[in-house]
Amino acid sequence: MRRQRGLVGLVGLAVLAGLGMIAKPAVAAVTIEQSASILVFPKVIADGTRDTIIQITNTSNNVRFMHCFYSTTSNVCVGGVNNNAPCADNNDCAGATVGTSGICQIAIDPSSGNYICSERDFDIELTKQQPTHWVVSTGREANIFPERCQGGPNPVVCDPSTTGGPNADCCDAGFNFNRVPPVVVPFKGELKCIETDSSGAPLSGNGEKGEATIEEPAIGDVSKYNAFGILGNDNNNSDTTLCLGNSNDPSTAACPNGGEYSACPLSWDLDHPLEGSTDLVLGGNSTVNTSLTVVPCSEDFLDQSAKPLVLAFDIYDEFESHLSASTTLGCWASFNLEDISSSFTSTFFHGSQLGHTTVRAANKTQGGIMAVLEETHNDVAHSVYARAAQNGHNSFADQTVQEFITVPPEQGAQ
C-alpha cells in the first residue's frame, strides 16, 4: 500500500511536471512585453511643466482589479525656521530674514537610517480586454456613462481643459468605475499597480500591461516607455506581503509558499550617450544628456520607508575603457548621469561618445531595482530639445535576495 502511494505520487509528479506546474527556479523575469500581475511605472512626472499619461490595459477575458500606489520620497526642510516641515523645494524652507532659511532634503528616519517615503493609493477596475488611461495631474473621475467622442455634423471632441474633472467631455470617455485621484503637483515619483481580486487580495492573474507617456505641452515634446511587469506565480497566498523571487530557503515565515512573483533582476544593461557627447544627426552644435530613473523592487507601503541601496555602476566605452561610480537610492530617484559621477562624461573617456553601463545594488545592500532612461537631445544652435525614453535591458541572473512588497493590511482582502 505504501508502495502504491509512492507510485501515485510519482504519477502525480509526472503529470504536474508535464503541465509545467512545479515551481521553477526564480529567474529575473521582469518584462516590458508580457502581461503581468504587478506593473511598475518608474518615472511619473507632473511638475507643472511636464505631465504624464498612464495607459493600462486588461489583456484577459475576465474583469480585473488593481490596487495602485503613487510613491515617492518625502522631503523635509533641514535647518531654518521651518526645520522638519514638509517641502517640495528650497522655496518652502525659506525664512523671512537672513539666516532663517533651511534647505529641502530627502527625509531620513534618524533611528533606522531608512529613507522615508510617501504613498497615495487607489483602485481601478477593468472589464475584459478594456484599456484605460488617465492624466496624472488631473486623475479621472468615476463615471460609467460618459459622453463618447464622435464625428459627423455634431462632433464631440476632447477639450483637454476638462480632463479629469467632474464635467469632463469625451477626454475621459470609457468605463471608469473608480476614481483615480490627481497627484499633488509637483510630483515626481513612481506608480505601482498590483493585481487583486474583487476583495482586494493580491492575485497572480498576469492580465495587465501598461505604458507611460511623458509630455511637455508647451513645446509638444513627448517620450514614452513600457511599464515593467512582474509575473505572478500560481502559489500566491494572497496575503499583504508579496514575495518576489525565491530565497535559498523558500519557506520563510513571511513567505511560506516561497516566491509568489518573479524575481527582480540583479543587474541592468544600459546604453547611453556619454554626458557631453554630441548628437550624431545634429553634429557639432548639439549635446545629449541622459537621466536615469531607478526604483527599488522592495517597497514597504505599511511603514513607508526604504532601506538605502548603494548602486554600483560599471561604465564601458567603445574602446573597452572601463570606469566605475556609485550612488545611493532610497524610495525613488532620478539622476542626471553627470550628477552621479564625472565617470559618465565624454571628457573622462577621452572623447568617447557612447557608454554601456551595468548597474546593480552593491553586495552589502543587495536588492533588485528597475531602471528607465530618458535622453535629452539639445539643438544648441536653435535652442530646442527633444526627449526619448527607453526601458533598460535586464539580465537573467538570479536575484538571490528575496524582495518584499508590503501592503497595509487594511488595503488587503476585505
Add this chain to the structure above:
Amino acid sequence: MGQVRWASWTVTVATALVITSGQVARADVASDKSAAIVIYPEVKVDSSHDLDTVIRLTNTSNAPIALHCFYLDANSHCVGGTAEGKVCTSGVTSGSSVCTGGGTCSAVSSLQEIDFDVTMTPKQPLQWLASEGLSPPIPNGVCSTNPFVPCNTNDDCSLFANGSTCTPSNSGTNVPGTPEDPFVGELKCIEVNPNSNDVVPIAANDVKGEALIEQSTPTKPDFDVASYNAVGIEALLQCSGGTNDGGPCKSNADCQPPTGSPGTCQAPSGPIGNVLTLGGNGAEYNGCPNYLILNHFFDFATDPVPGSSNTITTNLVLVPCSEDLESQICGEAVLQFLVFNEFESRFSTSVTADCFLDKQLSKLTIGDPTKSIWSVSVEGTLTGQTRINPVVNSAFPLPSGMVGFAYETHTGSNTRSAAFNLHLAGVRADKSGNPLSDTITLP
C-alpha cells in the same frame, strides 16, 4: 517484479514529460533581454528631410563576439518609364513627379539585402548613423605588453617579449551606409562564431540594441527623436550536467535545483546550420509570438493633457520573422486585428502583410481614415487595445509570424513622436494546435 516494472515505466513517463514539457519553445522574443538575434524593424534615412537613424549595438558579455548583419531594403521602386528603379512611394502611379514617362511605383515584394560583419570587444557598445555606417578607423586591438602598438592579430605583437598578445579588437568590422537615400527597411544581426571565417550562427545570447529615429525640421527650429529597443530572439540553451541535464535554461539558476546536483546552462553541442529555426519542433531559437498587443490612442484623438492642443496618430511597424535571405523571399501573414475601446466594444478587420509594414493605424484598411475602426470618432474613446494575430495562409510561399514596434505622432505647433515596443503573447500554432516554426535562411 511487476511493481518494479511499473515503477520503472512511471519514471520513464515522468522523465519524458519533464523533458518534453520543457522543449516547447515559448514565445518570449523580447526587447528587454540580450539575445542571439536582434531585429531593428525600421531604419529610415532621408537626407532631403534631415531624417536619419542612430543604430546602437552592445555586447553584454565578457568575451569578444561576432555578428553577421543584414540591411533589408523595403523601398518601393519605379517600374518602366523614364525613371526606372528610382525610389518612390507605393500607390503613386504614372504621371507622378517620381515615376515619370509612364512608369508605375511597385511595392516591395522581395527582399534586397546587403550584409556585413561586426566584431565587438567585451562589453563594448557601438553606434553609427545609418546613412554613414561605421568604417575604419574603428577601434583596433593593442599589444598586451605595449598598449601603444595597435594590432589585428597576435602575430603583430610577436616582436615583443613575454608572450605579448593582441587584445580584442573590432578588426573585420565594416558597416556600410544604407544602400539608398531615401531608405526604409529592416536591420537584422545574428550572433556568429567569432573564430570562424564562415558565417556560423552560435547559440549565445550576448547582444542588445536600440534605434533612435531623428528628424530636424528644415523650415523651423525643431527636432524630433523617437527610440525603440531592438527585438531580441534568444537562442535556446540547455543544462549540462546535474539533475536538470538536458533541460531548457536561460541562466545557471535554472540548472541549480533546490535539491539535486547543479549543472551549468550552456549552448547545446549541435551546430546551427544556415537555416535558423525559431520556435516549434526542432527549435534553435525562441519562437515568435502568436499575438502582438498594442495599446494606443485612436487616430485623431486630442491629446488629453491640459495645455496641449495636439492630435495623436499611431503607426504600426511590422516585419516578418521568417525570411529567406538566400532566395530573397520574405515571410507573409494575414494579420487578424481585434480592436477594443474603453467601453469594451470590439471591432475586427484583417490585412495581408509581407516584407515590411509601416502604416498609420487608420490607413491600414482602404477608405476614409476618419471612418476607420481606429478613428477616435468611430470608437468614441481616446485609447484602445489592438490585438494582432498573424495567421498562416498555406498559399503563401513563406508563412510567417511578425515582430515590430509602434510610434505615436503628436501633431500641433510642433510635430513630435515617441516609439515603444509591442507586447507579445502566445505560442504560434496552426488550426490543429500543432506548433509552428519560423525560419531565417542565410545565404
